[in-house]
Amino acid sequence: xxQFGLRLHDAEKLPMEQVLPLVRxxxxxxxxxxLSKAMKDYPCTPSALTPGYALYLRHLFEKNDIDIAVLGxxxxxxxxxxxxxSAIQEKYYAHIRFASLLGCGMVGTETGAPNPEYxxxxxxxxxxxxxxxxxxxKPVVRCAEQFGVIIAIEPVxxxxxxxxxxxxxxxxEIGSHNLQILFDPVNLLSMDNVDHxxxxxxxxxxxxxxxxxxxxxxxxxxxxxxxxxxxxxxxLGGMDYTQVLRFAKKEKPFIFGTLExxxxxxxxxxxxxxxxxxDECE
Numbered sequence: 200x201x202q203f204g205l206r207l208h209d210a211e212k213l214p215m216e217q218v219l220p221l222v223r224x225x226x227x228x229x230x231x232x233x234l235s236k237a238m239k240d241y242p243c244t245p246s247a248l249t250p251g252y253a254l255y256l257r258h259l260f261e262k263n264d265i266d267i268a269v270l271g272x273x274x275x276x277x278x279x280x281x282x283x284x285s286a287i288q289e290k291y292y293a294h295i296r297f298a299s300l301l302g303c304g305m306v307g308t309e310t311g312a313p314n315p316e317y318x319x320x321x322x323x324x325x326x327x328x329x330x331x332x333x334x335x336x337k338p339v340v341r342c343a344e345q346f347g348v349i350i351a352i353e354p355v356x357x358x359x360x361x362x363x364x365x366x367x368x369x370x371x372e373i374g375s376h377n378l379q380i381l382f383d384p385v386n387l388l389s390m391d392n393v394d395h396x397x398x399x400x401x402x403x404x405x406x407x408x409x410x411x412x413x414x415x416x417x418x419x420x421x422x423x424x425x426x427x428x429x430x431x432x433x434x435l436g437g438m439d440y441t442q443v444l445r446f447a448k449k450e451k452p453f454i455f456g457t458l459e460x461x462x463x464x465x466x467x468x469x470x471x472x473x474x475x476x477x478d479e480c481e
Contacts, residue, residue: 204229245293357426
């Protein structure tokens with residue numbers, strides 16, 4: 200079965216101590232935690248991520264019977280400024296250390312853009328941008344190896360790692376068991392390829408399936424949103440989850456699967472929709 204969870208910054212805007220019981224009551228058993236978004240009242244600088252903070256959160260999640268599926272740190276590892284890049288890498292090192300203390304096995308990230316704004320540009324598709332990302336990711340992966348944590352990269356059609364082939368290249372170039380894939384099938388789709396959605400998803404499963412450590416679930420509307428499709432909560436758009444759910448059911452027992460783009464009002468119904476689709480899969 201899939202262990203379905205929620206992206207916590209999509210939950211009610213309440214202190215974590217009040218949010219977690221609500222999340223559990225809705226049927227979620229794990230969570231995607233981005234400290235900068237879900238814990239806004241507290242700093243998330245490297246110096247703030249102490250063992251005491253980690254263990255406070257760890258006990259809080261355990262009390263509510265919720266696993267921290269992934270600690271999100273979606274910062275630009277292709278930033279062109281050396282000083283800014285160094286600070287970004289330090290934040291990754293701190294999140295990796297923090298994840299190890301949290302009892303969280305994974306730090307998740309996307310794959311950046313070669314500009315300070317972290318926005319799509321034609322250079323995202325270049326071999327030079329890919330080489331830069333791989334070079335800057337390598338020390339982060341080495342740190343993950345030291346702490347026994349997985350770094351999971353999330354391919355996104357408007358970022359440097361924009362398809363399954365590019366993701367396969369990153370995995371092979373770095374060659375670490377601590378580097379895996381956070382698979383969001385909708386993030387691989389755009390107005391240019393959505394008509395071939397099933398082929399795009401099939402290619403991703405074929406090339407990356409062995410290395411998929413977690414799945415994101417959201418839906419899409421047929422509207423361009425800065426190079427991607429406009430995102431929606433699961434069951435509210437045009438996505439067919441059959442391939443992904445069948446793959447998970449056959450190949451990935453108890454994998455974490457967190458919902459994105461939900462609201463407090465629809466999160467429970469979206470979970471029920473996905474669970475029903477999963478149960479119907481053969």
